[in-house]
Amino acid sequence: MSRALNVALIGQKFMGRAHSNAWAQVNHFFELPLRAERHTLAARDAAELERFARQWGWAKTTTDWRTLAADDEVALVDIGTPNDVHAEPSIAMLEAGKHVACEKPLAGTLADARAMRDAAAKAKKSKRKARTFVWYNYRRCPAVGLAWKLVREGRLGRIYHVRAHYLQSWGGADTPLLWRFQKKYAGTGAHGDLNAHIVDMARFLVGEEVTTIHGAIERTFVKERTIPGTKKKGKSDVDDAVLFLASFAGGASASFEATRLAHGHQNDNSIELNGEKGSLRFSFEDMNVLWFCDGTQPLETRGWQRIMCTSAGGGHPYAKHWWPDAHVLGYEHGFVNMAADIVRVLSGEAPELPLPDFEDAYQTQRVLEAALVSARERTAISLSDVR
Ligand code: SOE
Numbered sequence: 001m002s003r004a005l006n007v008a009l010i011g012q013k014f015m016g017r018a019h020s021n022a023w024a025q026v027n028h029f030f031e032l033p034l035r036a037e038r039h040t041l042a043a044r045d046a047a048e049l050e051r052f053a054r055q056w057g058w059a060k061t062t063t064d065w066r067t068l069a070a071d072d073e074v075a076l077v078d079i080g081t082p083n084d085v086h087a088e089p090s091i092a093m094l095e096a097g098k099h100v101a102c103e104k105p106l107a108g109t110l111a112d113a114r115a116m117r118d119a120a121a122k123a124k125k126s127k128r129k130a131r132t133f134v135w136y137n138y139r140r141c142p143a144v145g146l147a148w149k150l151v152r153e154g155r156l157g158r159i160y161h162v163r164a165h166y167l168q169s170w171g172g173a174d175t176p177l178l179w180r181f182q183k184k185y186a187g188t189g190a191h192g193d194l195n196a197h198i199v200d201m202a203r204f205l206v207g208e209e210v211t212t213i214h215g216a217i218e219r220t221f222v223k224e225r226t227i228p229g230t231k232k233k234g235k236s237d238v239d240d241a242v243l244f245l246a247s248f249a250g251g252a253s254a255s256f257e258a259t260r261l262a263h264g265h266q267n268d269n270s271i272e273l274n275g276e277k278g279s280l281r282f283s284f285e286d287m288n289v290l291w292f293c294d295g296t297q298p299l300e301t302r303g304w305q306r307i308m309c310t311s312a313g314g315g316h317p318y319a320k321h322w323w324p325d326a327h328v329l330g331y332e333h334g335f336v337n338m339a340a341d342i343v344r345v346l347s348g349e350a351p352e353l354p355l356p357d358f359e360d361a362y363q364t365q366r367v368l369e370a371a372l373v374s375a376r377e378r379t380a381i382s383l384s385d386v387r
Contacts, residue, residue, distance in 0.1 A: 002027075002032065003033075004034070004036075005076060005346060006037050006040075006073050008041070008074045009040075009041050009078045009080060010078070010081055010085075010089055011080030011081040012041060012045075012052040018335045021332055022335035022336045026343060029340075030321050030340040034343050036339060037059070038056065038058045038059060040068060041058035042061070042067075045063075075099060075346070076100070076346065078102075079100065079103060082180075083108030084185045086102050090358075094119045094120060094122070099133075099346060100130070101342055102134055102135070103134075104135055106358060106364070107187065108185070108187020108188065108192060110365055113362050114387075120132040121359065131346065131357065133338075134358065135338060138284060140317075140318065140353060141288075142317045144201065146290050147273070156277055158251075160253070160275060162254040163272045164270065164272075165255075166194035166198050166259075167257070167270075168260045169260065169262050169263045171222065172222065180238075188239055189238030190241055191218070191258055191371070197269055198269065199256060202248075203367075206248050206250070209363055209383070210246045211247055211248065213370045213374040213381045214245040214246065215244065215374060216371040217243045217244070217375055218239045219240060220236060221240045224236060269285075270282065278293055278296065287328075287330070289308060291304045291307070310324075342355065366387070370382075370383055370386040
């Protein structure tokens with residue numbers, strides 16, 4: 001039997017469920033050198049904690065995540081907490097020599113993200129050589145993985161345009177004042193929640209960094225919301241929508257748009273790349289499909305190809321670990337695929353697709369910050385001025 005990789009998870013809400021499922025499934029679907037074990041679950045609510053641990057198969061529980069640092073059995077600490085509780089546990093666990101996998105965005109503020117990046121750089125050089133990972137799960141949709149391969153093979157040639165949007169519709173005035181609508185917990189609203197995903201994905205696919213933000217708009221449309229469990233109203237002090245225009249190092253133009261107020265779009269994480277030799281586009285609401293237009297085809301037959309990215313025989317990323325062609329995957333499979341790549345890296349193997357560490361995720365955080373500065377100062381911002 002393979003050696004155990006003991007995982008501790010901090011947080012047991014939405015991401016706690018997605019990550020618990022990933023750690024439970026990963027060794028069923030992937031042949032890996034290490035066996036991920038659900039060792040300890042840490043969360044504040046003692047009553048909820050025990051129920052969740054039993055339901056999701058966590059062996060031990062604690063209401064104090066700080067105790068994980070001294071638990072020599074724990075190798076990897078997985079952080080699924082709100083944005084304002086990413087930095088302190090990440091840094092504490094890295095200093096204790098643990099590997100850390102943290103939910104996106106890296107942090108709610110650039111200062112926190114920078115401190116995490118610095119702690120990761122120090123830990124990586126320590127004798128424990130601790131590694132870091134950030135759960136930008138959409139990179140592990142097979143269709144996004146195929147897009148990444150096509151760009152690397154030069155099938156699009158030089159990239160001219162990136163058009164990305166992440167549109168949801170759950171943020172209307174009837175949505176209560178959740179942590180995601182409060183700056184002290186979230187840092188930003190749709191921007192850090194949704195633009196974070198598409199900025200990461202754009203950087204991942206293009207393979208370059210953003211160099212300039214040309215202009216941005218930040219809007220808070222719903223300025224107060226009902227405080228959960230009360231009839232009182234509280235201030236929603238984060239953005240409901242942020243749009244911005246950018247340039248990549250190689251000259252590609254880019255547009256990014258995130259909102260939680262787009263009726264008709266429920267989880268519409270979409271991106272399109274237009275290059276000199278072709279185009280591709282992906283939308284998570286049809287997550288198994290990649291659209292590809294080969295611009296080198298004769299005009300007679302040139303057009304969008306709808307590729308179902310579920311074919312092991314076709315070499316589609318992760319497809320061989322799942323089901324026969326067109327027996328499609330869902331949201332949770334991206335997390336299982338990522339858990340597999342984390343275990344591979346901690347086993348000394350290569351991931352199937354590049355994994356963002358804290359340094360990589362910090363570059364995304366810089367772009368997010370630069371867009372906010374551009375919106376607030378109504379001017380173009382060079383990324384060289386946002387460190
Ligand atoms: C809420 O907008 C949310 O849960 C995001 O936080 C996740 O990252 C995304 O996958 C789904 O929507």
